[in-house]
Amino acid sequence: MIIFLMSIVWVGCKEEGRIDFMDDSAPAPGRVTNVRVRNTPGGAVLKYTLPVDKNLLYVRAEYEIHPGVMRETKSSYFKDSLVLEGFGDTQRYAVALYCVGKNEKTSDSLRVWINPQTAPVHLASKKLRDTFGGVAIDIENPEKANLAIVLMADTANLGYLSEVITYYTALPKGSFTYRGIDGLAPEEYEFAVYIRDRWDNYSDTLTSTLTPWFEEPIPKGTWTDYTLPGDTPPVNSSYPLTRIWDGDTNGTGFHGMETQVLPSTLTWDLGRTVKLSRLKLWPRNHGDDLWKRGHPKIFEIWGSVSPNPTGIMDDSWIPLGRFESLKPSGTGAQITQEDLDFARAGIEFDFEISDFAPDPYTPIRFIRFRSVTTYANLSFSTTSIAEISFWGELIN
16 A cells, blocks of 8 residues: 555656747747837837737847947847947937747847937046045046946156056946055156946046145054043954054954944044044955945044043044945945955045035044944944054154
């Protein structure tokens, strides 16, 4: 009986053969009809009426974005539109539309014409300016397109410009700074910048002769913990505040209490009086901490020469800068390899005159790092930092 029952189960569980609904003898689908064109920056959206055909699988568009460079876009039979991208100018372009069946038979082509609007790579604006130890590029990207900002320079005085760095962004606006390895000397250099998109469309090239401003690294040998009442304590003794200046940008760094209510503060003594020009922050590169959890999102830097020992943020503290750490890929949840590389290289912020900080270059000795929000996106969070470096001018 047991053997008999097992044989029934075995037969019942045998894999059925694949049921194939493809009809190789079916003719090619008909063409789409009633095509409407909506031109967009660098492309177009085509809406159409699909043929009534149970054999239809998708609609395919073929078009040329550069001489000899063909692109193909597909849209399934569940949709009545498709998006065309990659055009670098506003000329008139022909697009061939095909309906493709489940048996891969293709309809006759239907030609439509589009006139793309100005491409995002040309709508984006760029500006070069000198800054502390280097040059800054300010861009505006109204279409939030994926763009590459390419900086060229002749920092070695070779007599010609060559590419020194490429920044990638999809943010609507931003600033990128180039300072070489140890900062550029305060002398004249020629720089140029252009923008490229992922289809190899290029903006014009902006060239400028600039002189970086003087600055020097602020030595860390005199920095000491100056934790005040109310400051964020480390989660345990393995992650002390001093890790922020131990020179290890890839280590475990400082890791504060997970339940700290925001805003939260960290305080330390630089050991000498300085004026600050910029900072570089390395988020804690451990596990999934980059652009998550305690990675500071909005933070402030305050300075003092004689802070109130009670920890109160009174007039003894001077606001030096309010900064936002943004992923190059934009505000979405996706974290790209470019985002990770950007953070691991250290994220730079310049101290500049603003409504928040009307006097950012005032001499100070004590630093207060104030986490306003983190990438935990909660009202309470740890603050985690691998390393911080400052540049500016030593006063005494």
